[in-house]
Amino acid sequence: MTSTSRLVTRLLLLVAVMFGFGFALVPLYDVMCQAFGINGKTAGQYQGTQQVDDSRTVRVQFLATNAEGMAxxxxxxxxxxxxxxxxxxxxxxVARNPTDRPMTAQAVPSVAPARAAAWFHKTECFCFTQQVLQPGEQIEMPVRFIVDRDLPRDVHHLTLGYTLFDITGRQPQDG
Known part of the structure; x- marks a missing residue:
């Protein structure tokens, strides 16, 4: 085998490894976030029911922010x-589009403290779908949730935050 053939073989192997690493990044990111308790990602839609624990209460605070460029x-x-x-x-x-053009938005949730995110279950959320508002239109968007009865007893306060992103330019064009 010539040196050129070996070089091409090594480069192709390197490309294959890099391609595989690209697919592995998302699961690695999720594992790292869970291991270090960062990001506070919530699970998807929750379908279960639970018995209510009347012996304690948890304060849930709500925050809403706009990403840069969201009007x-x-x-x-x-x-x-x-x-x-x-x-x-x-x-x-509540969201309102004050612009003179239709816009599409996507809300991304987070829960703090991050270690409690696994015990916060959304049964319905506007974050599951994209929101389209016409110029001047306003909408009320519900979030239905359950704080799991297995939430660690030392957690007395949760914060559910949403960041709203303008994804209008990312929509596929018709035609």
Missing amino acids: WTFEPLQAEVRVHPGASHEVRF
């Missing part, structure tokens, strides 16, 4: 609620 107004209707673990609750967020 909408966006806020929770309630700053916080006190809940019994295991009970289902609903809060609403």
